[in-house]
Each structure stands twice: as structure tokens, then as C-alpha cells.
Amino acid sequence: MTRGEFRTLMTGLAFTSPWILGFLIFTLYPVAASIYYSFCDYDVLSRPVWIGTLNYHDMLTDAVFWKSLKNTFYYALVSLPLGLILSLLVAVLLNNSVVGRPAFRTFFFLPSLVPAVALAMLWLWIFNGEFGILNYAMNWAWTKIGVFAAWVSAFFSDAPLHWPKPHFPNWLAEEQWVMPAIIMTSLWGIGGTVVIYLAALQDVPRELYESADIDGASTWTKLRHITVPMISPVIYFNLIMGIIGALQVFSGPFIMFGGSGPNRSALFYAIYIYQNAFEYNQMGYACAMAWVLFLIILALTWLATRATRKHVYYAGE
Amino acid sequence: MKIRLFLVFVCLSAAGIGIAFVGGCAPTKSDKTADGRTIVTYWEKWTGFEGDAMQAIVDDFNKSQDRIFVERLPVSSIDRKIMLATAGGDPPDIAGLWSWAIANYAEKGAITPLNKMLAEAGISKTNYIPVFWDLCSYRGFTWALPSTPATMALHWNKKMFREAGLDPDVPPKSLDELDAMAEKLTVVQIDRKGKKARVRYTDLTPEEKEARDFSIVQLGISPAEPGWYNQMWGYWFGGRLWDSDRKITANSPENAAALDWFVSYPRKYGLRNMQTFGATFGNFSSPQNPFLAGRIAMVIQGVWMYNFISKYSPGMEWGAAPFPSKDPAKTPNVTIAECDVMAIPKGARHPKEAFEFIRYVNSQAPMEKLCIGQRKFSPLAICSPDFVQKHPNPFIEVFSDLARSENALYVPQISIWNEYVEEMNVAYDRANIGAKTPRDALTIAEERVQWKFDRIMRRWDKVKEERIKEWSQ
Secondary structure (H helix, E strand, O other): OOHHHHHHHHHHHHHHHHHHHHHHHHHHHHHHHHHHHOOEEOOOOOOOEEOOOHHHHHHHHOHHHHHHHHHHHHHHHHHHHHHHHHHHHHHHHHHOOOOOHHHHHHHHHHHHHOOHHHHHHHHHHHOOOOOOHHHHHHHHHHHHHHHHHHHHHHHHOOOOOOOOOOOOOOOOOOHHHHHHHHHHHHHOOOHHHHHHHHHHHHOOOHHHHHHHHHOOOOHHHHHHHHHHHHOHHHHHHHHHHHHHHHHOOOHHHHHHHOOOOHHHOOOOHHHHHHHHHHHOOOHHHHHHHHHHHHHHHHHHHHHHHHHHHHHOOOOOO | OHHHHHHHHHHHHHHHHHHHHHHHHOOOOOOEOOOOOEEEEEEEOOOHHHHHHHHHHHHHHHHHOOOEEEEEEEOOOHHHHHHHHHHOOOOOOEEEEEHHHHHHHHHOOOEOOOHHHHHHHOOOHHHEOHHHHHHOEEOOEEOEEEEEEEEEEEEEEHHHHHHOOOOOOOOOOOHHHHHHHHHHHOEEEEEEOOEEEEEEHHHOOHHHHHHOOEEEEEEEEOOOOOOOOHHHHHHHHOOOOEOOOOOEOOOOHHHHHHHHHHHHHHHHHOHHHHHHHHOOOOOOOOOOOOOOOOOEEEEEEEOOHHHHHHHHOOOOOEEEEOOOOOOOOOOOOOEEEEEEEEEOEOOOOOHHHHHHHHHHHOOHHHHHHHHHHOOOOOOEOOOOOOHHHHOOOOOHHHHHHHHOOOOEEOOOOOOOHHHHHHHHHHHHHHHHOOOOOHHHHHHHHHHHHHHHHHHHHHHHHHHHHHHHHHHHO
16 A cells, blocks of 8 residues: 555545444444343343343243234235335336326325324324224215115115125224234335336336337236336335335334234334333343344345345346 | 644544533533522423422422522423433432332332431331322332322212212212113113114113114223223222232232123123224313213223313313222222322432422422322321312312222332233233133233243342342442
């Protein structure tokens, strides 16, 4: 290294030093400390006591840990594919040249700007079993269908049609409906993903579509064989971000249920970490859980990368 | 030139980090006022009129002497913030906590025992209604002194009683009587031959009761409302939640009987009907609170309920009486007692001055002023004769008498109470929706809490001697 190169290196380091120091102090140190604490009985206030792998061992027998893991996977497995497909479809639609396209794009993006707390309060009212607009709308639609059905059946028989009066779910109070409700709320935030898809869609070469048109390809064929392969790196990116986001979901359910929901049906992994760390003062256990989550995300990301390797197309290669 | 630039950057970032550290850890402002008085920082949970009432006491204290100046700071989620501030080594001098948090804070060494200072000041159990002194004790030490106390009682809506043909001035004397009155007070809407009719539950035919195909318009009582004390319903059946030593007794026959009673309501009125009715309730602190809105005729609530009645439903005719127990002859006047407390966090810079203020609040005149301001009763053993007359709550004596009852019970003094509550809520949920029988649900809860409790006790056994020595100093 010449003197000049050394000087350049030093200048570069000097310019990045605020970040480097910040990273070392506020990120690397806490991360390293959390590894240590995960092997300790640590309640934040007293000195941590080394207990070896007991925290990890306890997780195996902690039924609530498994429940939170199960809930989180259930959520991820349904909401992630649903979100990816729906946002791709919306992006493709918004990519068409229609009148007022910028306005439509804005409408779809707007919801993802609403703060999580405001959103959670909003959903609380939408899902309200008695006054909620969701049940109101379903009830309205069901009644209208009933009127129509009665009108049709009058042509065939004289007996009045018995149109059943269904019980619509009390979304946030009934255990089995809690997760579907949370998944619905997650779809509200697809705007961000849509924008990323839209950017990628702009980059797909027009001539590919033109030649496909000449060959008489249908819309579906074009989507399947041109659009999706051409934007596959972006789908891959959204998949990875989606996995990470879905496994770390916290704020929405936390605000909506203020804890774990009926029979712990809304207890997500991140919420259980929070409860252990800040409500039960089991910081050591929470750190261990956080590291297990990290390993799970790492493994899933690696799996996703492996599984999609053959299907992701990079123009440069 | 470049070297100089480099140096400038190093200095700048070093200064930046330095400021961040110093700002986070060390006192940034002087702890003396301009006229040389010691500033005592006091974090308290109250806002609104409760905050004003406390501020008046703080002002009185600051005027009464010239050595100490108390600065009150309203803090939300105070339990967590005090825990973190104490862990970070910069706690306030006085922490306004809840009595049920004492065990956890004491065991973790977050607050300091007051025994020595209490002995010097000549303050002892005889100065208080015993239950409130007990609430401030843990493992033989006293960790805090009360600021304002509370007990729970039955509140009932007299107008709804009258409409149901009940004597509005006679509350139920036993739990069975309460159940029977609740049926009369319950109004449902039902389809009768295509016509919608509003009828009292007691006027339904046996078949209609069996079918439960109605919607609830008003309810006599819901054991799930407000749901804050579900885990302690067993107290009204003579149950306890632990054996005061190492055994969790969530699944005792009495606690199981309490859960049986709890689930008898969704079984009687229909789980779905109850859930749908429950979805119409607004926030506790709003006119849509089901009791304040006249949708539930009876509710268990603390001494503070009067404030909410006068704020959101000022015209309501209501009464308060001890919540009846299953066997009133054996266990009369059951209540849950709790109190707001003032403690001195470990690492507080001015413990002596802090105690001065706590002692001031716990003397008769300021305490009565504070408790009238917050519409509570005094936790002190001696109360001035005109306190009750001056008090705006017409039923204040119900609450203070309950505090003196031998069945004034409180949450188990164990450091994992938060976990206990969570497990019991899950158990009540499971039994409520019929996913588990009350027995099974409580068995699971008891096993889980016991498992956690054993872990805590294992740790306690290791540090016990060291801790007790430290606390005795």
C-alpha cells in the first residue's frame, strides 16, 4: 500500500466512522450481548447468571412457545403467498394504460402509508362482530341474495323459501376467526410490494410482448411466460422480504389484541418474545427465542434461495 | 489537508458518541433548585383530576419546608419504564407503582426496603388498615407505602332494578340470589311467530330458553365484565391462588367452582349471544361502557367507578355493596384490595429526601386531601370524623368497610403474577368457549404457573441469603 492509498483509505474510514462507531455500539454490541444473555438467567435488573442451554431446553417443553411458532407459521404460509400473488395481479392491472392510471396507483399505495396504530384501531371496528362494516356488508349481501332466491323459487313452488339467517363470525372474539382476520389486515399493506412490482414491470422489454402478440399468445400465456420470468428477481426479492416480515409480525396484532387474543390465537412469535422480555422480565429466555427466530429465518431464506435458483432470471448472466 | 480532515472527523464523531453516552447515563441537570433545595424526582401514573389531586399535595409539601423540592412527572406504562430506568442506573427518586408489582420489583432488587427509615419515623402496621400494610410487604420487608387504596364492590343500576320489579335498594345477598336477579334483569329480543318481541329472560318458555335463539338487549350481569379480576373469582368461593409458600392452587375445588359459575353464564344465555352482546361494549372509560350505558345492571368495580359514573352517566341512580359470595355465612364481605404505592427505586440519588415526601403523603391531613381529591378512602387506620361527609362518593363507606373485612384479599405476592394472570385468562377463555372443561383448563394453567414458579424459586433459593443480608442493611 502506497502512502497515497493509505491516505485515501483513512479518509474513507474517517468519513464512514460515525456509521462504523454507531454500528459497533448500537448494533454489534447488543447483538453479541444477546447471544451471551441467551445462555443466562437474566431479568435485566440483577446480574445475569450463566445457565448453559437451559433456555433453549425450556423452549422445547414450553407449549406456549410452540403455539406462538405455529400461529406465526400459519400466518406466514397463508398471508405471504396470498400477498405476493395479489400484489402481482394488482401491479399487472395498474401497468395497463387506462385513464387515470396515476390516480389508481396512488389509491393502491395509500393504505401502506397509514400508521400501524391507526390501522389497527380501524380494523378493530371493521371486524367488530356487532357494529363492524364487514359483517354489515355480508349481511346486506346475504339478504339481497335471499330476496333474489325467493323471487326465483316463487316460479317453481308455492311454498315460501326458507332463507337461513347465518351467524356471521365475531372475528376478533372467536378463536378460529382471529387468524383469518389478521391475514386480511395484512393484505391491506400490499401497496409497497405493488410499487416494487410496477417498477420491475416497466423494465420488461416491449418487443417480447409484441412478438408474442404476433404469435397469437393469450394474456395469460404472456403473463406466465414473459412477465413472470422477466421480473423473477423482483418476485424473489419480495419473497425473501415477505418471509422476514411475516415471521416478525408484531405491531398490528399487538395493538388489536393487547396481548395474545382469545386462547392465544393471536400470539405471534415476536409478541411472545416481547412478553418474556418486558412483561415477565425473562430477558435471557427472550434473547434465546430471538436467536431461534434468527436461525429459522436464515434457514428459510436459504431454502427459498435454493428452491428458486433455477427459476430466477438475471439479464446479465 | 487530508490528515487534518481525518482528525476533524475523528474528533467530531468522538464528541458525538461522548455526548450520547454522557447524555444517556449521567445527570444532565443539577439536582438542586436555584435556591439550593434538593430536587426529588417523582414518577407517577396519574393524569387528569387524579394527577391534579396529587400535584396539590406535592405543592403543599414544597411550600411546607425549604429543603426539598418534589418534581412530579406523569409517566405512562410506568412499571416498564421504572424497570428500564432502574436497570439503566438512572431511576427517579420516587416511583408511583401498584401494590401487585411489589413482589416482582423487590425480588429483582429494583426497589429498596424501607424498614430502617420506617422504624426511625415510627411508622408501623398499626397506622394503617392492615390489608394495605400487608400489600406493601414482601418476604418480611416493607417496600413501599400506600398512596391511594382501592377495594372492589358490586355496583348496581337502581333504575334497571325497578324496571325488573326488584327492590332498587336491596342488592343480592348471595351469589345464588345474584344469579336469580340477573335472570330477571336480562332482556332478550326473540322471534315469536315472525314477530320480534322484547321479553325478560324469566318470561321465556322453557323451550325458548333451551333453544337460546335470541339476542341479548340487556344483561343482569356478565362475570366477564370488566374481566380484570377473572383470575380471582375463586375468592368469592373461599378459594386461594397459592398456599403462601411454593404451591400454586389455581385448580383448587373452590377455584374450579368459580370457573363453573363463570361458564354457567354463556351456557345459560348462549355463548354466541354473549359474544355478540359483548361486541357492542365501548371502551371502559367512555359513555359506551356497558354499565354506564345501562346495558348491564350489575358489575364488579373498584372505588374509582364513582368518577366514571359522574363523568359519563351523571344521572344514573346506582348503589354499591359488597359483591356477594357463594356462601355469605362462611365468607362474608369478600373483596379484592389493592393500592397505589410509592417506592424508592434502587439507585435513587436522594432516598432520604424521597422518604420525607412519602412520609408526608402518609400523614393524616395530606392523605385525606389526596384521597378526597381522587375520590378514594383513606388507607390510614385513623380517619377524621367528617371525612365521609366531605366525600363526594355516597357509598365510600362500603369500600372502606370492605377494606377492614377479614376477607379483604389480594393478588398472590409472587414475582410471576403477570404470567399467572395470563395463564388464568387463557384458562377462562378456554372454559368459556367450551374448548376445555373448567377442571382441565385450570389443570393446564396450574401446571404452567407452577413450572414457572419452580424456576423462580430455584433461583431464589440460590440468592436468598445474599438478598436478605443486603435488604437488612
